[in-house]
Amino acid sequence: MDIQDKWEKALAGTKIIRPRVQELLTFATTRLPYVFLSPSSVNEGDTLVRQAEVLVERPALLLPENLPQFDGFEFDSDSGPGEETLINFLFVRGVSMPSLKYNNKTHRLDIYEGCVEKAVDFYLDKLRREEDVHTGLICGLDDYWQFSVLIFIASQIARSAEGDIKRILDKIKNKRRFQ
Numbered sequence: 001m002d003i004q005d006k007w008e009k010a011l012a013g014t015k016i017i018r019p020r021v022q023e024l025l026t027f028a029t030t031r032l033p034y035v036f037l038s039p040s041s042v043n044e045g046d047t048l049v050r051q052a053e054v055l056v057e058r059p060a061l062l063l064p065e066n067l068p069q070f071d072g073f074e075f076d077s078d079s080g081p082g083e084e085t086l087i088n089f090l091f092v093r094g095v096s097m098p099s100l101k102y103n104n105k106t107h108r109l110d111i112y113e114g115c116v117e118k119a120v121d122f123y124l125d126k127l128r129r130e131e132d133v134h135t136g137l138i139c140g141l142d143d144y145w146q147f148s149v150l151i152f153i154a155s156q157i158a159r160s161a162e163g164d165i166k167r168i169l170d171k172i173k174n175k176r177r178f179q
Contacts, residue, residue: 036050037138
């Protein structure tokens with residue numbers, strides 16, 4: 001399957017069940033934990049559970065505009081496109097990510113004994129009980145989990161953009177007041 005097919009399947013098949021409740025941090029690195037659920041390709045009727053997090057780092061260096069860095073997404077593996085191919089692919093389609101570093105760290109891969117719908121109910125309940133406002137819950141297919149996670153990140157960035165702009169303008173305003 002080529003990159004175009006994976007992208008289209010990810011767009012059609014990714015469901016953000018529960019976004020991160022808390023906005024991303026404007027002036028610091030944000031830990032963006034997520035639980036990604038997909039039907040198991042090994043045990044029919046079970047669910048693959050990927051517990052991971054993406055560190056969305058604030059820029060420490062000035063990078064060329066719209067040239068994000070993706071670490072830990074396994075885009076350079078045998079089964080996926082290289083990072084440069086991915087960035088070009090997204091750019092040509094008008095998808096731009098801010099020039100930040102995105103570092104994915106998978107903490108655990110588990111099997112939930114039950115279908116995806118039951119796994120969704122289980123993890124939604126678990127996140128509510130733990131009052132976890134940081135972790136997102138995503139569903140998709142494991143063959144293109146990277147794209148599903150990028151869709152999740154982009155949705156979180158979009159949700160935080162208005163607040164980020166306000167905080168940046170407030171910071172500039174406060175600096176001018178004290179100069």
